[in-house]
Amino acid sequence: MDHEKVNILLVDDQPAKLLAYEVILKELGENLVIASSGREALELLLKTEIAVILVDVCMPELDGFELAAMIREHPRFQKTAMIFISAIQVSDIDRLRGYEMGAVDYVPVPVVPEVLRAKIKVFAELYRKTRELERLNQELEDRVRARTAELENSTARLRESEQRRSMAIAAGKMGSWDWDWITGDWMWDEGQYRIFGVGPESFEVNPANVQALLHPDDVDQLRKAIAEFNKGARAYETEFRILRPDGEVRWCVGTAAATVDDSSRVVRVSGVTVDITERKRAEERQNLLAREVDHRAKNALALAQSIVRLTRADEVKDYVNAVEGRINALARVHTILSLSSWQxxxxxxxxxxxxxxxxxxxxxxxxxxxxxxxxxxxxxxxxxxxxxxxxxxxxxxxxxxxxxxxxxxxxxxxxxxxxxxxxxxxxxxxxxxxxxxxxxxxxxxxxxxxxxxxxxxxxxxxxxxxxxxxxxxxxxxxxxxxxxxxxxxxxxxxxx
Structure with missing residues (x-):
């Protein structure tokens, strides 16, 4: 199947060896980028997006270990796969040093073409899959942003409609109210009673009873609104929670406007309450989904990387089959779980x-x-x-x-x-x-x-x-x- 080619950087100070690596890796169909020194490799990395780096350990001026350390210091290349090639017997200490510098594997000389191609192919595909996951994550983030913008626009349109009592009653999840600032008398319509989960036959509307239905953490919102109107404010809007008598918590947005007399004194405050509980829950689910998808994608990739790095086999074919088998097993169970929404x-x-x-x-x-x-x-x-x-x-x-x-x-x-x-x-x-x-x-x-x-x-x-x-x-x-x-x-x- 056609796929986007990735860049593989070959670093060696000996032209003959670079040519040999080119011949071995040519059939992979990827872009092969050549560097004859560590410094040239660093310059190419800054200009080109590299998927895998194949580097000789022993080079003059800047050896493979020093090059790997410099590469890892750059934020862009902290996760770039590096494979070391060594013509000398590598000790356990050298191997440990290489892995600490960020190497993912060693290839001894003389190079077995099939082994080298298999290793490069695995990490090239892993790089391609990583980029694909990043693109999918970006698409998801774009969708979330678009949905958020849609919700904001919807909220703006909703606020305009909240100014009309007739529309509030018809919507079913809206209510309107009036508060006589002079006498203290309240008036609730049917929608307002429904939102608060009470009835006019058993609930007396007064400041104390209304405050008792507010969530304790949101009581200050009511006090702040009263203070604002006393300071001369003409309108106020806020989100708050209510605790219904049956224990259910509901989210609401309230909009209030003041009516003043000739001396600019507040005589009445009227408002509209909108039940936005479902919208809040939808936003929470959406945010949770975005975080969950990102989390699962990163962790699935980490598990796949562990399988690739830790699988051992004497033959290239056995190695490839073992890796593919384990990753396919993981993919099958992910498919089953996704069909159940990860339940x-x-x-x-x-x-x-x-x-x-x-x-x-x-x-x-x-x-x-x-x-x-x-x-x-x-x-x-x-x-x-x-x-x-x-x-x-x-x-x-x-x-x-x-x-x-x-x-x-x-x-x-x-x-x-x-x-x-x-x-x-x-x-x-x-x-x-x-x-x-x-x-x-x-x-x-x-x-x-x-x-x-x-x-x-x-x-x-x-x-x-x-x-x-x-x-x-x-x-x-x-x-x-x-x-x-x-x-x-x-x-x-x-x-x-």
Whole structure:
């Protein structure tokens, strides 16, 4: 599919090596920008938008570490991906230094073309996706601003209409009132009683009773309005809250105008009250949505970056497949959650999505009730199930036609117990060490969800048992928006 080309900066003091990198990376179809020194690279960065920097560690005058430090000092390039190429054996201390300077990876010499292309491609695509997310965020902000302007215009038109009592009554959420400044008598129309949640048969309109219906934090607004009219003001407008007798809080905007006698003394104040509760709630929902979309986009990107950086494989193809598999698993559960407006996901739906590529004519048996999962729980289990299915398809029951897999689950005392039982596949041996998938599964289920992941490497097939609380008591996990940040941290711990 056609896509916007991104710029890849190649930095090396040796023309022959630069030419070799050009030949290797040419088939990616991206724009290759050449710099023969660190200083030239800095000049190009200031003039050009760069997605990935490929830099030689050993260069005269300004080596790769020094160049990386200078690049990271500039606000524009603090998140630019940098890959170091080293022709000498790199020590752990040098690697640590490089990562501290902002490097995302090392490539040793001699360079394996397929490996270099794969690494550059991953970060180029990540850069493209990041820009796409930024554009989407900008579009959302533009829509919010447009909606805000629309609301402001609507409010202005509403204020004009509030001056007419007949329109206030017809609207249903408006009310009008008169206050005789001399005698203290009040008059409310039907709309005013409706807004305050009282009736003329049981409510006497006087300053004390009206003040009792105002929110305690907004009582000063009434006092301020009276003071303004006593100082000679002719009009006053404010927003305030009321506490109805049934306990409901409503937002209102009030507009008042004074009538004066020949000596400019206030004799009457008339006004209109408009119930704007729904508008306030809509604004709150809109602001919350904007913040939530921005938060989820950034955190999803952080989780994807962690997956890319921490996945390990001996072969380029295996590396690409592993990264794509884990990110696709995350994307599938995000789709399910978005369809429910991030209210949750059905466990059976998650399992169906993950087993779709492995439906092999009755090899898989599912048994369990309908269980609604919170967003954080759903995302963690989706990644855990992906690892289990992937391992089974490579080494376990799903790698042969004779293999069988039974997945069962039940809920007791708000704890979900999911059992994974394989049989009929190749002979199973207990692994000498845990791979990244197993370690990330354990870290996310146990540390993130407060559950347990138990493995029994039986000869006839793997038996895995996941126990996950459906209700978390800690603030970090009850807010689903915090999940992606915590998950990225857990993946980093798992990789160690």
């Amino acid at each position: 949750g996901a059905e466990l059976s739906r998650l399992i169906d999505e993950e087993l779709a590529p492995y439906s092999l004519g009755g090899q898989i048996i599912l048994a369990g009730p309908e269980v609604q999962l919170l967003p954080a729980t759903a995302q963690t289990l989706a990644l855990a199930l992906h690892e289990l299915f992937t391992n089974s398809a490579k080494y376990g029951a799903l790698s042969t036609r004779s293999g069988r897999l039974t997945i069962g689950w039940q809920v007791k005392d708000q704890v979900l117990t999911l059992s994974w039982e394989e049989s009929g596949g190749p002979l199973v041996m207990t692994p000498k060490s845990r791979g990244f998938g197993t370690r990330s599964l354990l870290a996310s289920v146990e540390s993130q969800l407060g559950g347990q992941a138990l493995f029994d490497w039986r000869a006839e097939g793997l038996l895995c048992r996941l126990e996950v609380p459906l209700i978390r008591k800690t603030a970090a996990t009850t807010a689903s928006g915090k999940f992606e940040e915590a998950s990225a941290a857990e993946l980093q711990r798992a990789s160690g």
